Amino acid sequence: MRSPSSSWRFEPPRVRLQQLIWPLVALVPVFSAILQGLTGYTVNFIHDAVFLALVVLAWALNRWRAPLGTQLFLMVLPLFLIWLSQSPGVGALFIGDFTGYSGVLMFPMALSAVWFGLPGVLAFVLYTLVLGALVFPLPETEQFGVIWFTVMQVAAGSTLAWLLKFGDETFEVLRRGALTDPLTGLGNRRAFDDALDSTWQERPAHLCLALMDLDGLKQINDLHGHEAGDQVLRDFGRNLAGHLRSGQQGFRLGGDEYVVLCTHPGPHDLGAQARQAAREVRAADFADVDVSVGEARREEAGDPRCLLHLADLRMYVVKRAKSPARTVEDPDGETEGASVAPGL
Incomplete structure (x- = not known):
């Protein structure tokens, strides 16, 4: 990440x-x-x-x-x-x-x-x-x-x-x-970086984010082709945007990674919103699709980089729990180690 x-x-x-x-x-x-x-x-x-x-x-x-x-x-x-x-x-x-x-x-x-x-x-x-x-x-x-x-x-x-x-x-x-992902219409990585940086400086009190990684996209690409995979990415992005509330912004970082940035002070469950979006994709004949979510809050990190990294670690813990024997690579191509800090 x-x-x-x-x-x-x-x-x-x-x-x-x-x-x-x-x-x-x-x-x-x-x-x-x-x-x-x-x-x-x-x-x-x-x-x-x-x-x-x-x-x-x-x-x-x-x-x-x-x-x-x-x-x-x-x-x-x-x-x-x-x-x-x-x-x-x-x-x-x-x-x-x-x-x-x-x-x-x-x-x-x-x-x-x-x-x-x-x-x-x-x-x-x-x-x-x-x-x-x-x-x-x-x-x-x-x-x-x-x-x-x-x-x-x-x-x-x-x-x-x-x-x-x-x-x-x-x-x-x-x-x-420059700020829009052309496939999904969500904000892209550049837009997310800008939003996270400005929010961290201007409205940090209730800041939290959820990092999401789609499961099963590779199988869909292999079995049905990349056009079907692109459709999954579009559908998930559209469904995710439909579940966002006031004070929440959705972005596609690239590949099958999404993130939601939240500044709303009230109770929220970003993971539940993401899983509902994935269920709606599965209902549209893509049975292999699921989503792994890692959440992090402002008070848990000293800077935006640490906040995103913490959500990244938690997201990969969830992903490994679904398939413990599977080796997972991060978006930069580096293989994640088997051990993760306890309590994450």
């Missing part, structure tokens, strides 16, 4: 962008302050400090309750830009009119797409247009520029929102495929 591997963490591109975007935004006021320091023109230091404080606040709020920080940032940023435009120096140079104000908002539009998709893009466009129209005069000569930047914002934000939505859907398909 292999020990659980390190937990796999799946993060789609949208999540990565949400994590990386705030450090990148924080660099803007830092570089601005450095450039002002080099030129000796420090009138906008106060704006850099306020902008950096806004970024840090948004970042912290998101860590507490996302996307609260992003919502605050997008609501306050246009007001900040209006304040900046009324100061001499950088603000007057880049955001002196409605056109400049609209152009500077291209990046926040991308931020809206990353966090809120197309609805967020449209809401942010409407909000910034209304706010800008109330503050900036709009000479007839600038109307085309404002329309141009608005169209570009919507086009860029909508494209990014669509790409991220498509990426989310594609990533979910890949994630499910």
